[in-house]
Amino acid sequence: MIVLTNTDGARGVGKSAHLLGQGTSALDAIEAGIRIVEADETVRTVGRGGWPNLLGEVELDGSIMDGTTLRTGAVGALQGFLHPVSVARQVLERLPHEMLVGAGAARFAAEIGAERSDNLTADSRRSWQSWFEREVPPDLRQAWPDVPMIDLCRHAIDPETGRDTTVFLAQDSNGHIATGTSTSGWGWKYPGRLGDSPIIGAGSYADTRYGACACTGAGEMAIRTGAARAVVLYMKMGLSVGDAVEEAVEDMRRLTTGLVSRVTIHAIDAAANHKVVAVNGNPSNTYWMWRDGETEPRCHPAEIRVITSADSKPTASLRYAAQPL
Numbered sequence: 182m183i184v185l186t187n188t189d190g191a192r193g194v195g196k197s198a199h200l201l202g203q204g205t206s207a208l209d210a211i212e213a214g215i216r217i218v219e220a221d222e223t224v225r226t227v228g229r230g231g232w233p234n235l236l237g238e239v240e241l242d243g244s245i246m247d248g249t250t251l252r253t254g255a256v257g258a259l260q261g262f263l264h265p266v267s268v269a270r271q272v273l274e275r276l277p278h279e280m281l282v283g284a285g286a287a288r289f290a291a292e293i294g295a296e297r298s299d300n301l302t303a304d305s306r307r308s309w310q311s312w313f314e315r316e317v318p319p320d321l322r323q324a325w326p327d328v329p330m331i332d333l334c335r336h337a338i339d340p341e342t343g344r345d346t347t348v349f350l351a352q353d354s355n356g357h358i359a360t361g362t363s364t365s366g367w368g369w370k371y372p373g374r375l376g377d378s379p380i381i382g383a384g385s386y387a388d389t390r391y392g393a394c395a396c397t398g399a400g401e402m403a404i405r406t407g408a409a410r411a412v413v414l415y416m417k418m419g420l421s422v423g424d425a426v427e428e429a430v431e432d433m434r435r436l437t438t439g440l441v442s443r444v445t446i447h448a449i450d451a452a453a454n455h456k457v458v459a460v461n462g463n464p465s466n467t468y469w470m471w472r473d474g475e476t477e478p479r480c481h482p483a484e485i486r487v488i489t490s491a492d493s494k495p496t497a498s499l500r501y502a503a504q505p506l
């Protein structure tokens with residue numbers, strides 16, 4: 182048994198660990214842990230209290246994946262509800278679909294009786310208003326919101342503080358592996374922007390046979406490299422969890438155009454080994470982990486890798502593992 186989460190998941194990981202210890206499924210334990218983070222207004226990148234988009238509206242993304250059935254549920258750009266992870270769980274449980282976005286996601290949330298919430302806190306409203314008055318020229322302020330937003334988006338809130346998420350990866354007492362994610366995405370993002378968190382295969386992926394991976398940070402980079410699915414596939418091809426994550430870092434090294442910023446890759450394998458690497462990270466990149474037999478979750482520093490060049494080269498172990506295929 183194991184549960185692993187990023188820094189922003191600290192408030193919920195104890196609940197997940199407790200539930201796993203009682204024999205609860207990985208899916209239920211993850212959902213319960215993420216719900217605590219979503220309701221915590223002090224976590225500025227997830228749920229209520231998360232940063233709004235350029236229009237000052239909080240759009241939430243979330244997902245959950247069952248690594249045994251490979252069923253997933255995801256919601257994107259969901260407004261007005263407190264727990265995107267639970268709405269995503271119900272997409273998995275009740276629909277023949279895997280992802281809903283925008284008005285459709287809100288309609289579904291209302292139909293299942295999900296908890297409503299005004300997710301824009303007074304503090305977030307003040308921050309957005311102060312940005313609006315400081316950064317938006319007077320002619321645009323007058324015509325707001327029917328104005329071009331491309332340039333505003335490019336000069337949005339400091340991405341290092343305005344972008345993140347929470348991710349949970351777990352294996353339960355029956356060996357089942359699952360992942361869950363939840364985020365408000367970039368602060369001052371272009372309305373409708375989805376990061377990697379609701380994109381299964383980019384921000385998360387789980388396969389009970391091999392392991393799981395989930396990413397935080399600049400979702401654009403995880404989308405472009407299909408990072409989470411790649412890590413699990415590399416494990417399927419024979420790499421250890423550590424080598425699989427290093428291979429995903431090499432994939433990201435090829436990204437020289439577009440947004441190249443910070444991503445943290447979290448991974449576990451089916452034997453409860455793990456690896457967490459912060460690409461272009463800093464010492465504040467930590468993760469929380471609990472394993473069977475431990476009294477409580479503990480905080481650990483992530484390993485740091487710096488992307489400085491485009492000379493991507495597959496690791497020796499991947500070339501070897503790939504030969505027989």
Ligand code: GLY
Pocket residue numbers: 344345346364365366367375376377378384396397398399400401
């Ligand atoms: N990793 C979260 C996001 O990019 O929205």
